[in-house]
Amino acid sequence: MTPAPQLSHRASIMPASPIRKLVPLGDAAKQRGTHVYHLNIGQPDIETPPEFFDAVRAYQEKVIAYGNSQGIRLFIESLQEYYASLSIPLAFNDIVITTGGSEAIMFAMMAVAQPGDEILVFEPFYTNYNGFAIMAGVTLVPVGTKAEDGFHLPSAEEIEAHLTPRTRAMVICNPNNPTGTVLGDDELLMVRDLALKHNLYVLSDEVYREFAYEGAARSVLQLEGLEQHAVVMDSLSKRYSLCGGRMGAVISRNRAFMEVMLRFGQARLCSATLEQVGAAALVAAGAKYFDPMIAEYRQRRDATFEELQNIPGMLCRKPSGAFYIMAQFPVDDIERFAAWLLTDFSDGGETTMLAPGPGFYATPGRGTSEARLAYVLNAPECRRAVEIVARGIEAYNSLNRKD
């Protein structure tokens, strides 16, 4: 057979999703009859609001036709209403609907950076920023944050030390995936000042906005003077437990930027019509949906954190947002340990899947003893899943000592 032509460099360096790469091992465990607690992926178990299903079932058109490239009017207007309820007034053209927050991230990166340009990210970061940057040919420049600082941003000087003539933007994620950290006003003002001083875009991933347990997370859209620099990459996936709906948006008051978003959007024609129809009905769910959900997640966070604290040698802080805890484990190699939990360990026929830390870092060697835990199960299940981890650590380390 003729050999295959070479693939591109970006294809060769594109990583497999570190969140998903343990999945085959988990599947094998399930096939052996082991129950697997999934703390590895941010897939909430909370029910999607019935308004979504009702709107989809009520759809009466006979043809699933192309929608407008910007998004269907009803959905865009519903987002205007949602943002107005947060005291963030937006014009209709400040919003372009995207296929999940994923497309919003990719479009935003491509619009501000040319292949070879640089974008700052704060480490650890949402692992898929890396994938989109590779596809776009953009270089991510990691700026470290530390567990002992609660993963808050470093000083302006430290950030500035990473700037080069090719830096085009900073990515922030607030509340943060994977650390659960919510940025304070002082940090947001520092980001604003840096962006204005160095004329950089601020690409702000605010997908977990509602998941803030000690006080609201502020949007970059609320920072005065940043109107031309602030871009929000938004998604309904977490807010309405709609991960498989792939409904997101890119939002900015920068006209030239939004004009580019629309042209990028035109190339891929539109986002899914039926899902937009369903999503447009969700603003009506509003606070009556969020309030009990956030109360539930607060319980889960508290339960997970409490159990983690009981593990000797485990280091973590109580995060104030999102639904993740980034913890430092008392094991030699988190990748090996996480795989071992699935292949060699079970406690009462059950085990736990984690997301190993290195996938959230760009700097080699960082995160090798850390893992992200997504507390997306109910509180008793979260407790049980962490209990399994505790027993796993004990067994794993005693095995290693014998080696």
Next chain:
Amino acid sequence: MTPAPQLSHRASIMPASPIRKLVPLGDAAKQRGTHVYHLNIGQPDIETPPEFFDAVRAYQEKVIAYGNSQGIRLFIESLQEYYASLSIPLAFNDIVITTGGSEAIMFAMMAVAQPGDEILVFEPFYTNYNGFAIMAGVTLVPVGTKAEDGFHLPSAEEIEAHLTPRTRAMVICNPNNPTGTVLGDDELLMVRDLALKHNLYVLSDEVYREFAYEGAARSVLQLEGLEQHAVVMDSLSKRYSLCGGRMGAVISRNRAFMEVMLRFGQARLCSATLEQVGAAALVAAGAKYFDPMIAEYRQRRDATFEELQNIPGMLCRKPSGAFYIMAQFPVDDIERFAAWLLTDFSDGGETTMLAPGPGFYATPGRGTSEARLAYVLNAPECRRAVEIVARGIEAYNSLNRKD
């Protein structure tokens, strides 16, 4: 206000969709009460099969969760069944579900070409190839085809004259958008031989496969020896009148390539779950859906072509596939004429929207008197829409003569 930071070069050169850019003029015409026949966009009016709606309405899960990055099993298996019915056996891992053919095109281009690499396309071509190439930083190298040759491929020598050390792939579209041309076996074998000789990928857009009126369109997946080079970019948009469903697939027997498709897919997590559930039910619609649909489109083609032939000075050939005719108009400037039809002309309160030719060419100055007509209305409406065009040409040219 602080000025906005600069956008990327690719953002600045990203074209507005030429198919969609007349839309505001069309909207204004409608607001004046003018009925607009849309021959500008490939949005079929045929009803989506009820199987799609039935499956979506029957969905019982309470959470719209992330699906597998490769696609949901049921949908992938339904595509295996569909391809098997075309005598194209595919393994489960030969298929990755994409968000429309659009994502399949972008993923395929990014996997085979690095920023600065070149991909050959045959002109005129589906305009959005250009948008995806710009996003990916890839250079499209146009190879001309001619109306007088029925837009069939040029000779191997002519194609080879466009190859450089940076050429990575050829894109073909069969049946063709915008020309309606179906490639003959001799052409496909030439493409195969060139791909093997120069070790190039063949990225084959086969979205219009069923729309072949004089004999089936052959897939590159059927070309012996091309297993490592052939990539199909597929979509259900046209086949099942599901344009707003954004359901597509990228297909190849090249394992390394498909592994990259999966990793690209993991970065954006998954395609819409509910739409996949609906799409999985469509294979069952099968021939009982296609046969009357193709008969209907054949009528529409014949009606549109007949009316076009009656226009003095209009040049076109009867296309054998897709649902487009690329015609050469007896006007000075097709962009001006197409806009004028919407802003200044109506016949009995009606007018027609066309897709101007230049948007389908990368070579400046080509296509300036051509337009693409999408015969996606019923035959009497197609006739009427072309009649309006005929009267428009007469009025427009007599105005110009007076100028």
